Structures are given as structure tokens and as C-alpha cells.
């Protein structure tokens with residue numbers, strides 16, 4: 512009652528990227544509600560450019576097996592080019608998050624096989640029972656992707672509100688040619704990212720760390 516934080520702030524503090532899921536499926540009606548809530552985000556011209564393929568049951572297992580095989584045998588080729596490099600503070604944050612994960616799962620510095628094994632967990636969808644593939648029209652360029660970013664964030668929050676854990680995954684989208692083939696997604700749509708989701712395995716080591724955030728003064732340049 513005396514908590515000065517807003518409901519939204521509390522919800523945002525409850526969300527984190529889940530990297531180990533239990534197998535139980537999320538009811539279709541709950542997934543529909545999550546999408547319906549996420550649909551309320553703004554988009555340029557209200558274009559609502561996102562489209563989702565959402566897998567459940569045997570379709571998730573089919574995706575998981577084929578994606579793991581793809582990741583072991585094919586080089587990444589994302590529709591949205593990855594950053595050329597992370598430098599300065601961005602590299603520092605990337606490293607801090609990576610080490611927090613490795614520390615949690617017991618991968619030590621220099622253990623290349625261990626870090627490769629953990630990276631491969633992306634393609635097993637962290638054992639999630641569902642995966643959403645988010646696409647945008649190629650014609651809308653960067654702004655289609657910007658709009659999808661808002662949708663992805665809202666999806667993760669709407670899911671958190673009803674106890675469903677999520678993780679956005681660029682790693683999955685990095686195998687874009689495979690995803691186009693596997694789901695018959697036409698080339699006029701860009702694969703933006705995936706969201707694996709389900710119920711968290713709360714006691715799994717990969718879920719035992721949380722990331723930090725910069726202070727307000729580090730991100731705002733006040734004028735006036």
C-alpha cells in the first residue's frame with residue numbers, strides 16, 4: 512500500500528529473461544490475451560506491422576530439433592544485420608550480463624566448450640513449450656523493426672503479468688533462411704526476433720541472476 516512505485520514499475524521489475532522453462536504448456540486463451548494486450552502498443556501510422564508465428568506442442572518440438580540441427584551445421588544469416596561491434600559502455604554491459612549468466616550456470620572464464628554449450632541452449636529454446644517468431648514487412652525498413660521492438664517488450668510484460676516467463680531471442684532470428692523455409696514465411700517479411708515462453712523453472716541456475724540498469728543521469732541529457 513505504501514509502496515511508492517507504480518503498478519507498471521512493479522510489473523517491469525517482475526519480468527526478466529528466462530533461460531530454463533518447465534514443459535507445461537500455456538493455455539491458448541492465455542496466449543491470446545497476452546497478444547491482445549501487447550497489440551495496444553503504439554506504432555508509426557498505427558501500421559501494427561508485427562505478425563507472429565506461435566508454436567505449441569509437437570510444432571515446438573519440430574522447431575527445436577530442426578533449429579538445433581541448423582545451428583550445428585549452418586552459419587548465422589539474420590535478416591536484420593547484427594551490430595558490427597559492441598564497444599565502450601555497451602561492451603562492458605554485454606560482458607557483465609554474459610559473466611553473470613556464466614557464473615550462474617558454472618561456466619568459468621576460458622571454458623570455451625562450456626560457453627558454447629550454454630549458447631546452444633538458445634537453439635533448444637531453453638526447453639520452452641512455445642516459441643513466437645516475430646516478423647515485419649521488409650518495405651517498412653527500420654521503422655517496422657522499431658514498432659516490433661515495442662510489441663516484443665509489451666508481449667514480455669503482458670506475459671509476466673499472468674505468470675508466464677519469456678525471453679526475446681535474436682539468436683533464433685539469426686537463422687533467418689531456415690525460419691523462412693521452416694514456416695513458409697515469405698521473403699517480403701523480415702524476421703525480427705523470437706520470443707520463447709512458458710512457465711519458468713525457478714530453481715534452475717540459469718534463472719538465478721538478474722541484470723542491472725544504468726541510472727537516469729547516465730541516459731538523459733537534460734536541456735533546460
Ligand SMILES: Cc1cc2nc3c(=O)[nH]c(=O)nc-3n(C[C@H](O)[C@H](O)[C@H](O)COP(=O)(O)O)c2cc1C
Pocket residue numbers: 526527528529530608633678679680681682683704721722
Ligand atoms: C531483441 C532482443 C534479443 C535478445 N536476444 C537474446 C538471445 O538471443 N539470447 C539470450 O540469451 N538473450 C537474449 N535477449 C535477452 C537480453 O540478454 C536481456 O533482455 C538483457 O540482458 C536484460 O536482461 P533481462 O531481460 O533479464 O532484464 C534479447 C533481448 C532482446 C530485447
